[in-house]
Amino acid sequence: MGFRDLWDEIAPIGRDPDSLGYLRYAFTQPEAHLRAWFREQAAQRHLILEEDGNGNLFAWWGAGDDAVLTGSHFDSVPHGGAYDGPLGVVSALLAVDELRARGVTPVKPIAIGVFAEEEGSRFGLACLGSRLLTGAVDAEAAAALRDRDGVTLAEAMGATPKGHRPDLLARFGCFVELHVEQGRSLVESERAVGVASAIWPHGRWRLDFTGEANHAGTTLMADRHDPMLTFAYTVLAANKEARLRGCHATIGRVAVEPNATNAIPARVSAWLDARAATTSAVDELVAAVSARASERAARDGTRVSLTAESVSGETQFDVALRDRIAALLQGAPVLPTGAGHDAGVLSAYLPTAMLFVRNPTGVSHSPAEFAADADCAAGVRALADVLEELSCR
Amino acid sequence: MGFRDLWDEIAPIGRDPDSLGYLRYAFTQPEAHLRAWFREQAAQRHLILEEDGNGNLFAWWGAGDDAVLTGSHFDSVPHGGAYDGPLGVVSALLAVDELRARGVTPVKPIAIGVFAEEEGSRFGLACLGSRLLTGAVDAEAAAALRDRDGVTLAEAMGATPKGHRPDLLARFGCFVELHVEQGRSLVESERAVGVASAIWPHGRWRLDFTGEANHAGTTLMADRHDPMLTFAYTVLAANKEARLRGCHATIGRVAVEPNATNAIPARVSAWLDARAATTSAVDELVAAVSARASERAARDGTRVSLTAESVSGETQFDVALRDRIAALLQGAPVLPTGAGHDAGVLSAYLPTAMLFVRNPTGVSHSPAEFAADADCAAGVRALADVLEELSCR
Structure with a gap:
């Protein structure tokens, strides 16, 4: 056959x-x-x-x-x-x-x-x-x-x-x-x-961005604590950091709560897939992404936490x-x-x-x-x- | 009672x-x-x-x-x-x-x-x-x-x-x-x-960002057509345009395909909720967001389309x-x-x-x-x- x-x-x-x-x-x-x-x-x-x-x-x-x-x-x-x-x-x-x-x-x-x-x-x-x-x-x-x-x-x-x-x-x-x-x-x-x-070496890290759910129509832009913004910034930062370092970074999975058209999200979870030629390069990449996410969270009035889900040397x-x-x-x-x-x-x-x-x-x-x-x-x-x-x- | x-x-x-x-x-x-x-x-x-x-x-x-x-x-x-x-x-x-x-x-x-x-x-x-x-x-x-x-x-x-x-x-x-x-x-x-x-006046528009699904680990950053990047840029652009114009813009609902940690997405759909004091201000806001999404799509090698789902004067x-x-x-x-x-x-x-x-x-x-x-x-x-x-x- x-x-x-x-x-x-x-x-x-x-x-x-x-x-x-x-x-x-x-x-x-x-x-x-x-x-x-x-x-x-x-x-x-x-x-x-x-x-x-x-x-x-x-x-x-x-x-x-x-x-x-x-x-x-x-x-x-x-x-x-x-x-x-x-x-x-x-x-x-x-x-x-x-x-x-x-x-x-x-x-x-x-x-x-x-x-x-x-x-x-x-x-x-x-x-x-x-x-x-x-x-x-x-x-x-x-x-x-x-x-x-x-x-x-x-x-x-x-x-x-x-x-x-x-x-x-x-x-x-x-x-x-x-x-x-x-x-x-x-x-x-x-x-x-x-x-x-x-x-x-590679791994998966979960990023949890939390803010304050609110009405999309009535909440002033200045009053928002929108975790979607912190998430979006982090996606672009991860891409930039990976390119600068010759590593691979991908955010391909996202979960939004409540995920409604007319609600500012309460939470956005995203999974960062990071890979590089050496373990230290992976660690440095993830640390850089995490730092930039935290900086942005401070500006957005949101919070971000990072959890390693699986890491391989x-x-x-x-x-x-x-x-x-x-x-x-x-x-x-x-x-x-x-x-x-x-x-x-x-x-x-x-x-x-x-x-x-x-x-x-x-x-x-x-x-x-x-x-x-x-x-x-x-x-x-x-x-x-x-x-x-x-x-x- | x-x-x-x-x-x-x-x-x-x-x-x-x-x-x-x-x-x-x-x-x-x-x-x-x-x-x-x-x-x-x-x-x-x-x-x-x-x-x-x-x-x-x-x-x-x-x-x-x-x-x-x-x-x-x-x-x-x-x-x-x-x-x-x-x-x-x-x-x-x-x-x-x-x-x-x-x-x-x-x-x-x-x-x-x-x-x-x-x-x-x-x-x-x-x-x-x-x-x-x-x-x-x-x-x-x-x-x-x-x-x-x-x-x-x-x-x-x-x-x-x-x-x-x-x-x-x-x-x-x-x-x-x-x-x-x-x-x-x-x-x-x-x-x-x-x-x-x-x-x-307010409305909902669906943004469909399409790229090329690929392996998160093996695909060189330069070879990617990642619609998550175009989406993320658009989230930040919508926020910025709304603030500059005194309008409200929110992206609170997202759907990703295939939504897997180790896959560059094939598609990201997002819903834009836009509101302003006048109909023309809403129209101008949506046009500005769409234009910035298209500019970024050209850089990312992705495509974006905009569909009005409900619009109220x-x-x-x-x-x-x-x-x-x-x-x-x-x-x-x-x-x-x-x-x-x-x-x-x-x-x-x-x-x-x-x-x-x-x-x-x-x-x-x-x-x-x-x-x-x-x-x-x-x-x-x-x-x-x-x-x-x-x-x-």
């Missing part, structure tokens, strides 16, 4: 007919549909399915320790693209097919992982499944996380997550995650597949593994990324690497995210090469 | 226990509860209830033409105050009690109106009930208006609104709406009750009626307001006046909205005086 045949099976699942983007939130119907499809695919390949009690699935080819783990996630950001996550899962299934077609008999087991809530789009904490598995997040705390409708993770899962699974982790020797590139480095280097060097992938893979793939380009991944979480526990597949638009987290079928097929062959190398020697 | 006794009966209905604000949207359960309460109050007073097929209720004391109409609305803005609307309905019921206690026998009928969706918080069009009754909005067009969940007005009402009711309108000789003041003029003049002179209340009432109330202060009201809509069809009751905070559309019981009782007496004057002569 070729890439397109398998890909077409999941293409309609969770797709919004208007935006053509995907609404594949963790533990919702579309994601459950994808998981059921994965179980069926695993069964067809006689892979043994294992659940870890944290929402993560593993399909095993062979048993035992020192396994080579691959895979990625199904969940999407709101109206996200088709490739971010699912490409790594589908490519892993096809790489198993490829190894069998080659007549390869691995010495070590191979496992395909499907991680839960990688995007954090539902419960606000990115890489939730891998963080639970590795104990990087406390299971009780995670169980109480709520989505925008007030549903807890435990309710969505139907059980409290098991949390740290050192027994399961101990069976993995290494992890290789294949992912669509979220930039245009591979376009520039004219290669279909690359290897990750590092993940930029720099992830330097295993250098030996990276070099071994790059050499195997005929000197594939080695590139950093500004995006977080389950590979970033797992790299703290076992040797981890990432493969990137060329994305001609460079766009991701959007329906414009794309990879050509020929490049996806090249990705499958590259992943098969890597799995063969790592499982047979 | 005193003001506080009757007031306490409705105080808990639709109140949010966290914000202490009210969620009394048109045709939802809390508002239906209030309407049922009103029917019961009308029945206790032997008032005859009439529905107009547009969601408006009228409780009649006496029958015939040249009726004196009073009343207001029950619906609230999200997390609004207790007084905006309900004070006018409760005061009307108590004014009837007061007239009966005085032994007054009106020559003309008195009707207490409860108007639907005055705030426009659910279907986006303020004074929807009075606009339907007067034919100021087309019934078919209104029936298709949708709330944020996609429910149409016709679905919420359970029927297509009847629209223009010239037969019913013809039975009213004048309208007097009592309302909490949404400012501090009466505090300054040390009076409990005032009379309205005019409503400022200046309302000058009936001068003879106003002066008669002010004289009756021992020279009550005469003041303009920046807020729209059903009285503004009806004033185009029959002589209309408004009474304002002192609000020590000056705040409205917020839980901080307030009127002292003694001032509310003074409002009831003033309304009874006005109803007696208008219905007996």
Whole structure:
């Protein structure tokens, strides 16, 4: 079965007919549909399915320790693209097919992982499944996380997550995650597949701007304490500070109370996504944005508070593994990324690497995210090469 | 029955226990509860209830033409105050009690109106009930208006609104709406009750900012087309233009797509509420905001479009009626307001006046909205005086 045949099976699942983007939130119907499809695919390949009690699935080819783990996630950001996550899962299934077609008999087991809530789009904490598995997040705390409708993770899962699974982790020797590139480095280097060097330090901070709700028509401009103004100033300040410092800052999520046309808001909450090449650069960026927000709040007669929701330091992938893979793939380009991944979480526990597949638009987290079928097929062959190398020697 | 006794009966209905604000949207359960309460109050007073097929209720004391109409609305803005609307309905019921206690026998009928969706918080069009009754909005067009969940007005009402009711309108000789003041003029003049002179011209415009959704982590700042920046600039520009011109501009409602922490938005929609002393000042303000938004969009590589959702010209209340009432109330202060009201809509069809009751905070559309019981009782007496004057002569 070729890439397109398998890909077409999941293409309609969770797709919004208007935006053509995907609404594949963790533990919702579309994601459950994808998981059921994965179980069926695993069964067809006689892979043994294992659940870890944290929402993560593993399909095993062979048993035992020192396994080579691959895979990625199904969940999407709101109206996200088709490739971010699912490409790594589908490519892993096809790489198993490829190894069998080659007549390869691995010495070590191979496992395909499907991680839960990688995007954090539902419960606000990115890489939730891998963080639970590795104990990087406390299971009780995670169980109480709520989505925008007030549903807890435990309710969505139907059980409290098991949390740290050192027994399961101990069976993995290494992890290789294949992912669509979220930039245009591979376009520039004219290669279909690359290897990750590092993940930029990054984090999410919530900014709560509070003022005084009042009538939009009757309240004198001079009498207002309008948090929308402080918020708007902070959006522009974050953009300016990031540009000046060569960092990335984004405010893409906002919640307004009461959010009525004829009411000055009581509160505006906004989430700052900040990333940079070093942890200190991220910290300095966030401090600068916070300082400028506070200055403006003093002028507007409002208040602002900053809360760190998730912060990740720099992830330097295993250098030996990276070099071994790059050499195997005929000197594939080695590139950093500004995006977080389950590979970033797992790299703290076992040797981890990432493969990137060329994305001609460079766009991701959007329906414009794309990879050509020929490049996806090249990705499958590259992943098969890597799995063969790592499982047979 | 005193003001506080009757007031306490409705105080808990639709109140949010966290914000202490009210969620009394048109045709939802809390508002239906209030309407049922009103029917019961009308029945206790032997008032005859009439529905107009547009969601408006009228409780009649006496029958015939040249009726004196009073009343207001029950619906609230999200997390609004207790007084905006309900004070006018409760005061009307108590004014009837007061007239009966005085032994007054009106020559003309008195009707207490409860108007639907005055705030426009659910279907986006303020004074929807009075606009339907007067034919100021087309019934078919209104029936298709949708709330944020996609429910149409016709679905919420359970029927297509009847629209223009010239037969019913013809039975009213004048309208007097009592309302909490949404400012501090009466505090300054040390009076409990005032009379309205005019409503400022005002309107709502939707601004749609569109850009390109992309990954917050991986997209270079220089490659972005981020509509949040254009929106933020426009918020600050609207504030600045309004201050410079002595007008009111507010952006209190925002919708972001996809509204994810790690995605540059594809679209930000924002609603501009603009008000000024003259129609030309409103027009010039909106044009200036639109021009500055467009300039910024060109810099951000985004697009912006402006759509008028509802626009009202200046309302000058009936001068003879106003002066008669002010004289009756021992020279009550005469003041303009920046807020729209059903009285503004009806004033185009029959002589209309408004009474304002002192609000020590000056705040409205917020839980901080307030009127002292003694001032509310003074409002009831003033309304009874006005109803007696208008219905007996």
